[in-house]
Amino acid sequence: MKKFISAVTILTAALCLSTSVSAQAQHKVYDTAEVLSVQDETMLEELAENLALSHGVDAMICTERSLDALPEERAKSLFSSNDVGIGNSRDGILLLIWFEDDNPNYIIYQNGWADKVYTEYAAERIDELISQDIKKRDFAGAAQQLLKVSDKFMSAQEKGNPYSLDRPYRTSGDILRIWLLWVCIGAVVSCGICAALVAGMRKRTTNNVIYSAAPEKKSFAVTTQRDILLYTKISNDDGKEKLDDLKNSR
Amino acid sequence: MEFTEYHCPRCDKTLEREGEGLLCKFCGLNFDETRAGEFEREREYAEDDLAWNEYNSAGLLSGAVYFACDKCETNYAVPIEDGTPDAQSADVCCPLCGGMLLSVATTAPVPDLLLPFNCDRKAAEDAFSRFCKFKPLLPSKFTPHKNIKLLKKLYLPYWTAACTAQYKTRYDAVKRKKQRTDSEKSIQTDGFMALREGTAAYSGLLSSALSTAEDILTRDFSLEEGKPFDKMPDAIVAVPDIPAKQAQKELSELVGASMDKLLKGTVKGYSKKKRAAGRLCISDTHTNLALVPLWIISAEYKGRIYRFVMNAQNGKVSGELPYSKLKIASVFAICTAAISVVGTVLTLLL
Numbered sequence: 001m002k003k004f005i006s007a008v009t010i011l012t013a014a015l016c017l018s019t020s021v022s023a024q025a026q027h028k029v030y031d032t033a034e035v036l037s038v039q040d041e042t043m044l045e046e047l048a049e050n051l052a053l054s055h056g057v058d059a060m061i062c063t064e065r066s067l068d069a070l071p072e073e074r075a076k077s078l079f080s081s082n083d084v085g086i087g088n089s090r091d092g093i094l095l096l097i098w099f100e101d102d103n104p105n106y107i108i109y110q111n112g113w114a115d116k117v118y119t120e121y122a123a124e125r126i127d128e129l130i131s132q133d134i135k136k137r138d139f140a141g142a143a144q145q146l147l148k149v150s151d152k153f154m155s156a157q158e159k160g161n162p163y164s165l166d167r168p169y170r171t172s173g174d175i176l177r178i179w180l181l182w183v184c185i186g187a188v189v190s191c192g193i194c195a196a197l198v199a200g201m202r203k204r205t206t207n208n209v210i211y212s213a214a215p216e217k218k219s220f221a222v223t224t225q226r227d228i229l230l231y232t233k234i235s236n237d238d239g240k241e242k243l244d245d246l247k248n249s250r
Numbered sequence: 251m252e253f254t255e256y257h258c259p260r261c262d263k264t265l266e267r268e269g270e271g272l273l274c275k276f277c278g279l280n281f282d283e284t285r286a287g288e289f290e291r292e293r294e295y296a297e298d299d300l301a302w303n304e305y306n307s308a309g310l311l312s313g314a315v316y317f318a319c320d321k322c323e324t325n326y327a328v329p330i331e332d333g334t335p336d337a338q339s340a341d342v343c344c345p346l347c348g349g350m351l352l353s354v355a356t357t358a359p360v361p362d363l364l365l366p367f368n369c370d371r372k373a374a375e376d377a378f379s380r381f382c383k384f385k386p387l388l389p390s391k392f393t394p395h396k397n398i399k400l401l402k403k404l405y406l407p408y409w410t411a412a413c414t415a416q417y418k419t420r421y422d423a424v425k426r427k428k429q430r431t432d433s434e435k436s437i438q439t440d441g442f443m444a445l446r447e448g449t450a451a452y453s454g455l456l457s458s459a460l461s462t463a464e465d466i467l468t469r470d471f472s473l474e475e476g477k478p479f480d481k482m483p484d485a486i487v488a489v490p491d492i493p494a495k496q497a498q499k500e501l502s503e504l505v506g507a508s509m510d511k512l513l514k515g516t517v518k519g520y521s522k523k524k525r526a527a528g529r530l531c532i533s534d535t536h537t538n539l540a541l542v543p544l545w546i547i548s549a550e551y552k553g554r555i556y557r558f559v560m561n562a563q564n565g566k567v568s569g570e571l572p573y574s575k576l577k578i579a580s581v582f583a584i585c586t587a588a589i590s591v592v593g594t595v596l597t598l599l600l
Contacts, residue, residue: 170598175594175598178594178597178598179590179594181593182589182590182591182593182594182597183586183590185589185590185593186585186586186587186588186589186590186593187582187586189585189586189589190581190582190583190585190586190589191582193581193582193585194578194581194582194585197386197387197573197578197581198387198573198578200385201385201387201388201571201573202570211456211468211469211504212504212507212508213452213455213501213504213505213507213508214452214508215415215450215451215452215508215512216450216451216452216453219449219450219451219452220448220449220450220512221448221449221450222446222447222448222513222516223447223448223449224418224445224446224447224448225445225446225447225516226444226445227423227442227443227444227445227517228285228288228289228442228443228444228445229440229441229442230259230260230281230285230288230289230441230442230443231259231260231277231279231281231440231441232438232439232440232441233260233277233278233279233438233439233441234429234436234437234438234439235436235437235439236434236435236436236437
């Protein structure tokens with residue numbers, strides 16, 4: 001019985017190892033559309049390898065000139081046919097880029113634990129980040145962005161503190177924008193502080209009181225006070241009266 | 251009095267005769283001759299009658315030697331002690347601008363009134379230290395400790411005057427009433443001539459007698475404390491350079507403005523009022539020359555003179571201090587950096 005158990009254990013371990021080795025040994029980038037350079041492919045392979053090592057999540061980047069099926073179905077079929085995914089739950093992500101009338105499109109397919117990481121917030125945020133690169137036809141950049149951002153989201157998930165609307169994921173560009181905004185606010189406030197300090201120093205200047213004469217107490221007396229009515233004029237309104245005046249002057 | 255020409259009270263154009271009355275073709279207003287004549291009598295007043303007395307000095311200052319500043323050209327009378335000029339006083343630079351004092355041959359009129367020094371040097375030094383306190387932008391080279399040595403005792407000459415003023419004035423005033431009939435709205439404008447005449451007595455009027463120090467002090471001295479001048483005081487005396495007549499002209503304007511303000515206050519119940527003519531008569535005048543005590547620091551910083559002045563009679567201070575552009579830039583940079591860092595961190599954390 002013991003021999004049987006140890007044999008099964010060895011077999012299972014060998015099977016797992018072979019699966020893992022096969023997952024790690026296979027190519028991570030399939031550039032059928034030929035939009036990536038050799039250097040890009042090497043770089044993306046390395047990033048995907050790192051993701052697999054760090055989080056146990058397989059990653060694959062595929063590009064195709066056109067699709068003969070629905071994008072979701074094609075992505076799923078590529079995921080299955082290429083044996084993407086690590087472990088029993090086949091944890092993995094796949095980025096599929098294809099073209100329609102030469103316009104690039106993309107879809108991200110995720111499976112297993114990766115599916116948990118890709119919450120609605122994460123999907124939206126990743127979409128925001130890589131769609132810019134796709135539009136600019138920087139497909140290597142988009143793929144690189146996906147792998148790097150996935151690494152961040154997965155790390156946060158592993159630490160039990162995932163990114164969400166309450167704890168947003170911020171890129172260095174976002175942080176720079178926030179900092180610049182605060183620099184502007186700081187500059188305005190500082191201008192106010194400097195102006196107040198300068199005004200404080202100039203407050204007690206010599207010319208701030210204008211001298212005016214005042215009569216002695218109880219010496220002022222009005223000796224004549226006559227109000228005489230000189231004329232009365234009735235007009236429809238001020239504007240009409242002015243118009244009449246102008247006509248008369250001509 | 252009969253007039254050959256009448257003017258419209260509203261627009262001042264010449265009125266034309268139409269039947270028995272007078273018509274302003276510009277305004278379309280009709281006037282009867284009595285009313286137009288009444289306006290004509292008050293239309294223009296004779297020139298102001300300013301009967302200021304001729305100021306005659308009691309003589310020339312004795313017991314003093316004279317110096318003139320080579321920069322602002324102010325003349326000073328410096329007291330002679332024990333038959334020689336006060337060494338300390340004669341050696342000093344100009345109290346008003348810091349220029350060099352050179353001996354000159356001139357004279358100065360004997361003032362009528364001398365106001366007392368109620369604040370001593372210690373009080374002036376303390377006041378200057380307080381004045382410089384909590385001024386973060388003050389240049390580090392402009393230290394109170396260094397400038398306090400420049401504190402000087404000085405008498406400034408002021409013209410003082412008393413008079414009786416009589417003011418006659420005409421205000422053009424209008425009352426506007428909105429009227430509403432069944433068919434239309436209209437505005438009735440009644441034009442008035444408000445005639446006012448009043449008298450008032452003025453005393454303790456003050457005008458600077460020194461052109462280089464016209465506005466360095468607010469004119470709130472108590473002349474009642476003044477004593478008749480009998481001998482040269484133990485402080486530098488600035489020699490007046492503004493003649494009494496020029497000061498009397500300024501004082502006439504101040505008295506006129508004051509009377510106008512008082513009489514305008516009696517013209518009530520109008521929607522609009524405007525002074526149209528006025529005549530000021532000044533009589534019973536007395537003009538004197540008074541010496542006002544002050545403590546002064548005139549310090550130069552980057553080619554500009556900054557003055558600290560203390561009215562030595564009532565202790566009131568005024569003045570201006572320089573500020574360092576480098577310190578302003580530092581405050582700006584530090585505040586901006588602090589706010590931006592704190593703001594960014596708080597935004598990322600919250």
